[in-house]
Amino acid sequence: MVVSMKIKKLLNLIHAYMDLLLAREKPCAFPVELSLGTTSFCNLKCIHCPREGSDGNLVPFDEHLDMDYFREFQPYLERAKDIYLYGLGEPMIDNRYFEKVRYVASFGGNVGLSSNGTLLDEKRCREVVLSGIKGIGISLDASSEEVFRIVRPPGGLPKIIENIKRLESIKKEYNSVTPIVKLSFGIMRQNLHDLPFFPDVAEELHCNEIIVHPIVYMSEKMKRDSEVDRDQLTQVVEETREKTEAKGIIFSYWDLDPMTFLKSLDYAKTIQQNHVGWVEQSETHHDVTEKQKKTKKSYFCFFLWRNAMVQGKGEVFPCCYITNMRVGKIQNGNLRELRGRPLMASLRKDLFEGNPPAPCAKCPQLQPFDRWTILKSAIKEMYHFL
Incomplete structure (x- = not known):
């Protein structure tokens, strides 16, 4: 069973790289990565979250998803290499979250989780370590409680710090290196001054990597309130x-364009004004001659190529940044067909x-389309997978 699933995952990975090398607008492979929301309820009111206000976000709020829903993903879980089991909410609010984790992990994929850390009591910490994450x-998004209360009301950073220490202690108890813990800091005007102290937090928690990135403005109001001087x-x-690297901690900077979501609103309006449907969009969006094609630099999107973002009850979106446009809704296991629909094909x-x-x-997921580099990446990824 385990061997057969690994073969399925390897064959699908090969198909995915063939899709990319052949520049297919409509991929034949199943998603190599799945982003599956489990609940969209949350216990914080973060000022940069679309739950607290947006100009057009369509990701559903306040939905719990049952186990029967996840069982419908079996054909995709058998082939997916990585599964990110979270969405627009705090996963651990869901009382059956770890049941879902164990089910998803049983197919041999790498399961990842994003959390605000508020609910990591001893029981949940043990579940995190033992369930396969x-x-x-x-x-x-803060280094001090004073700033944390502003950006993540109602606050509670000291408790979260203790929760993370508890998780690391339980990992040692089970002699487990997983889950690997990474801390993230979304930059906005309200917390920029607190960023230089973030490496100290990571050092205290024995965390070996921090992720830093600008927030994405979900509304014009958010832009006015939180915009940072470049x-x-x-x-x-x-x-x-x-400071981070001097402490021997990995510093990962995601150079996100804060305007990505607001630009996607304008992009959607342009499509609606110029085209009757997505078929026309995919065929005529750009009037480009063959000569122009040869002189322009080609790109591909890491996310569009190998990921499927599914939130709510089967609602598929282009990616985690363009959430004002739905690709469609999963019905009768048609996720592969959805990934090839005109909106997605047009973007590719x-x-x-x-x-x-x-x-x-300006998205960091945008990569130069160089077949030799892609081929080397394919060989490296398959080698590590085996």
């Missing part, structure tokens, strides 16, 4: 990078032809 990202941001990020085509749409142009 390989990695957990804990979003803090030069100041660069200076503080570099200061934090130097635009990238392959060197015409990244505005929401994609």
Whole structure:
């Protein structure tokens, strides 16, 4: 059983790389990665979360998903290499969350979790270690309780710090290296001054990696309230990078474009104004000559290529940043068909032809389309998988 699933995953990975190498607008492979929401309830009111206000986010709020829903994903879980089991909410609010984790992990994929860390009591910490979760990202967005209360009301950073220490202690008790814990910090005007102290938090928690990134504005109001001066941001990020690396901690910076979501609103309006449907969009979105195609730099999106983002009760979105447009809803196991629909095919085509749409142009998921580099990545990934 285990061997057969590994073979399925390997064959699907090969098919996925063939999709990319052949620049297929409609992939034949199953998703290599699945992003599956489990609940969209939350116990915090983070000021940068779409739950607290957005100009068009369509990801459903306040839904619990039962086990029968997850069983429908069996064909995809058998082939997916990585599964991210969270969405627009705090996963551990769901009383059956770890039942879902164990079910998903039983198919041999790497299960990842993102949490705010508030509910990591002893019982849940043991479940995190024993249920098969390989990695957990804990979003803090602050180094002090004073700032934490502002960006993540109603606060409670000291308790979260103790929870993370408890998790690390229980990992040692079971002599387990997993889950690997990473701390994240979303930058906004309200917390920029607190960023240089974040490496101290990571050091206290014996965490070997921090992830730092600008927040994505979900509304014009959020932009007005939280926008950061770019030069100041660069200076503080570099200061934090130097301090982090001096402590021997990995510093990962995701250079997100804070305007990605707002640009996706304009992108959707352009499509609606110029085209009757997605078929016309995918065929005529850009009037590009063959000569122009040859001179433009080609790209691909890591997410569009290998991931499927499914939130709510089977609602599929292009990615985690473009959440104002639905691709469709899963019915009768049609996820592969949804990934090939005109919206998705059009986005891939635009990238392959060197015409990244505005929401994609500055995204860190955007990669140069170089077949030799892709082939080397394929060999490396398959070697490590085996």
